Amino acid sequence: MRTKNDIKQKALFEATIKLVNEIGFASSSVSKIAKEAGISPATIYVYYKNKEDLLVSTYIEIKRNMSKAIQKDFDDSLPIRDGLKNIWFKIFEYVSTHSAYFQYAEQFSNSPYSSLVDKQEIEKYFDPMIQVIIKGIEQKIIKNVNFEILTAFIFYPIIALSNPRICQDFDLSDENIETAFKLAWDAIRF
Amino acid sequence: MRTKNDIKQKALFEATIKLVNEIGFASSSVSKIAKEAGISPATIYVYYKNKEDLLVSTYIEIKRNMSKAIQKDFDDSLPIRDGLKNIWFKIFEYVSTHSAYFQYAEQFSNSPYSSLVDKQEIEKYFDPMIQVIIKGIEQKIIKNVNFEILTAFIFYPIIALSNPRICQDFDLSDENIETAFKLAWDAIRF
Amino acid sequence: MRTKNDIKQKALFEATIKLVNEIGFASSSVSKIAKEAGISPATIYVYYKNKEDLLVSTYIEIKRNMSKAIQKDFDDSLPIRDGLKNIWFKIFEYVSTHSAYFQYAEQFSNSPYSSLVDKQEIEKYFDPMIQVIIKGIEQKIIKNVNFEILTAFIFYPIIALSNPRICQDFDLSDENIETAFKLAWDAIRF
Amino acid sequence: MRTKNDIKQKALFEATIKLVNEIGFASSSVSKIAKEAGISPATIYVYYKNKEDLLVSTYIEIKRNMSKAIQKDFDDSLPIRDGLKNIWFKIFEYVSTHSAYFQYAEQFSNSPYSSLVDKQEIEKYFDPMIQVIIKGIEQKIIKNVNFEILTAFIFYPIIALSNPRICQDFDLSDENIETAFKLAWDAIRF
DNA sequence: GATGAATGAGTGTTCATTCAT
DNA sequence: CATGAATGAACACTCATTCAT
Known part of the structure; x- marks a missing residue:
């Protein structure tokens, strides 16, 4: 094809x-x-192959594109906090410059279409970030709690703040993003 | 007749x-x-009136139902942290017992249908929670930052953790919920 | 009923x-x-009884109403030409003052619904006019030709001139109606 | 393709x-x-495009077809009376041989669909006939009266006589058509 | 007598998809 | 490779009519 x-x-x-x-x-x-x-x-x-294939392929392509952008120039020798902050800003930058892609992905992953996608395949793209968190836990810099809880506080607030359907009036200024990161870090640090 | x-x-x-x-x-x-x-x-x-009306009305009804359940027996004389924790548990309880309602609402609010709903009308339902946060800020117990950022850390992690499409394997045990609240509180407290 | x-x-x-x-x-x-x-x-x-009955009954009622109005104060002792002219004006008057009724009847009689109506029943209403024409033929004042042809020149021009869907801009002034009658009379008189 | x-x-x-x-x-x-x-x-x-387009286009196509048939071999060098008589017979011939087309057009033009059609566009098709009448008026052969009145006596009786819903039993023989034309001519001639 | 609720059958239209070129 | 024509199936919705009150 x-x-x-x-x-x-x-x-x-x-x-x-x-x-x-x-x-x-x-x-x-x-x-x-x-x-x-x-x-x-x-x-x-x-x-x-058909309409479903078009929609699913579009989603996967967006996710691939997103993970590539976020992990560009990723430096895992940085201290934990700096590494996470770097990623944090990268995600906001991607979402700002590719808001249509992001919005499509959100709508897709909240629909039953999402069950057609192999989630592990997608998560693989984001593995480097996961590794940072694991390192943080090992170094007792990050709270040693359930992993899902940690990601809910590091990644999900980004999604909420970036989603115009949720935070219509939020200004994605560097200052606001910095402030938000402070909260995220306070949430997860030991 | x-x-x-x-x-x-x-x-x-x-x-x-x-x-x-x-x-x-x-x-x-x-x-x-x-x-x-x-x-x-x-x-x-x-x-x-038509299909759209059915879908939108269903969403609004869920939101009304949800806010009523969450605010039942709400006590605003409690200390800020206790008040918020109370709500935190109530939301998890509602989401656990009404996961279908919650999932519908999530899918709806991530779809273009959401633009058909008067958001202020919906937000009105959740006003008591907003008031607790405002009080917390005034008493310098909660960080004095952009309101959207605060809610992104108090409410959206709940949504992520409760949503089986996002956290497939998260166990909604009291212990986990308590831990999650600890992170939320660390994020927002002064 | x-x-x-x-x-x-x-x-x-x-x-x-x-x-x-x-x-x-x-x-x-x-x-x-x-x-x-x-x-x-x-x-x-x-x-x-049903929708068809409503539509057909409405048509018949209009026709009854129309014939009654046209034949009101009808005087068959008048000379042929005067009798016909009298009817001619009466019809125009009715059509002017009841244009909605007339328009419904026209639409109805040009639709397949018309086959549901007993035409002889309807024509009976207009018998007095027929009698005038027959008298005119007998007295050799009116051309002795096929009856349908005569009525096509006495009645149908009225319908055309009165129907806004056909003659949108025709002014139903007394002068115009008088002129039209002159043509009708020229057509049928011996 | x-x-x-x-x-x-x-x-x-x-x-x-x-x-x-x-x-x-x-x-x-x-x-x-x-x-x-x-x-x-x-x-x-x-x-x-849709049902309406189908019905309207069918009407317009019929009218185009009709005007072409009527004006075939039209000779405007003939004397007025002969020219009109020629058209008169042509119309009857068309209506006889295409009674279904004619009946559709009649039903259409008596329905609210008719308002969707540009009447001037349709009338353009019949311009040659109009020209004959105008010439007749200029030569003082035809009565100098309101144009709508003239056409009501030249064309509308044809429609009545040809319409089986109006004149169920009228025989469209040459003799009858000739007779009818005599009446039409008597109506309009000076 | 009068009515809103209820519905099977139908409406005009669009759908995802295949076909012939 | 690329396409407009073609369609059975489905769509959202309205229909004329009946029912229960």
Whole structure:
């Protein structure tokens, strides 16, 4: 299936995200997505097996893209707090500059489509961050509690603050992000 | 003249939530919902203006129900920390016992449908909690930072930890909830 | 079926005509007509057997009303030309003052519903006019040709000139009606 | 890529006319029309934007077809009376041979759908006939009266005489048509 | 007599997908 | 590779009518 015309595939990727964000999965039909991308509905089936494949592949592609951006220039020799703070800012930066991608991913992962994706595959992308936290626990810098609790305080507030559907008026200024990190660090540090 | 049948409306409410959780907004057609509720598709239009009205009303009803449950026996004479902890446990209790409602609300608020709801109307329901936080700030017990940041650390970790789509394996034991509250409090306290 | 509440029946009659003229038979549903008349859809079935009965009865009632108005004060002792001219003006007067009724009747008689009506029953209403023409033929004042041809020149031009869907801009002034009658008379007179 | 199938479109055109004449606009559903034409209901939407577009386009197509037939071999060098008589017979001929088309057009123009059509566009088709009448007036052969009155006596009687819903028993013989023209001419000539 | 609730059958339309080119 | 034509199945919704009160 994978083919030569990358321009069309990219247009399709962007059109899918745009339309799903605007009108939701329910109303985003194959032909509307095709029209938005400037191609024929039939052409979608050259690139993807079916509609579900299009939606799932788009999600996975976003996640891959996101993890790559976040881990770019990642330096695991930094002290724990600095390493986490670095990631913290990277995530906010990605979310700010790719808010449509992020919003699509959020909507997707809150829908039953999410069960079609191998979560471990996705989590693998974010392993370096996990390693920092584990190191922090070992060094008794981070509280030694259930791992899910820790991530709920390090990553989930980011998602809430970045999501315009949740925090409509939150200003993603460096100062605010810095303040937020302070809270996150207070939550998890020993 | 026949009179409206409350049992039918309740069945419709439950069927909507069940189906949307199972197969998502995209696939939850009016006729599938009607079948699940054991009524005729046409009957839905006796109770709701259209499909959108059904979905939005269901969301609002859940939020109303949720806020009522959380604020039951709410005591604002308690010290700040105890007051918040009380609410913290109440939310976990509600989410545990009404996970389907909660999941519907999450999916809804991450979809474009959410723009159809007057957010202020919804937030009104949760005002008592807001008041506790404000009091905490005034008494210099809670950090005096942007309000959205505070709520991102008090409420959103709960949502993450309770959401089986996010924390599949998290055990909602009293001990875990207590630990999680400790982190939340460390995050926000002065 | 015939009942006590004449006000409701009259409202129903008018609502039917108004709605059918505005949106046509196709879109005029029983419940829309009921709403227009300010009654419940179910109440229509107290007065009429079904929707078809409502539409057909409305047509017949209009025709009865029309014939009564046209033949009021009819004087068959007048000379042929004067008798016909009298009717001619009466018809224009009726159509001007009851254009909605007339328009409904036109739409009805051009639709397949018309086959449900006994045409002879309707024509009976207009018998006095027929008699004038027959007298005119016998007296060799009117051309002795096929009867349908004569009526096509005496009655149908009126319908065309009165129908706003056909002659949008025709001014139903006395002068114009008089002129039109001159043409009609020239057409049929010996 | 498949290419559009003219046979299907023609079948759709005929099916629309047949069904609307038989059961009226009210009962002619898209799926019934599709079945009559031997195609899928969905296919109609390949050729027309929606049901309204189908009905209106069918009407316009009939009018175009009609005007072309009537004006075929039209000779405006003939004397006024001969020119009009020629048209008169042509119209009757068309109506006789295409009675279904004619009946559809009549029902359409008496329904609220007619307001969707640009009347001037339609009238343009019949301009040559208008020119003959104007010439007749200028040459003082035809009465110099309101134009709408003249057309009501030249064209509308044809419609009445040809319409089986109005003149059920009228025989469209040459003799009868000739007689009818005599009356029309007597009506309008100076 | 009068009505709102209730519904099976139907509406016009769009859907995801396949086909022929 | 790419496409517009074509469609069975499904969509949200309305219909005419009946029922229980």
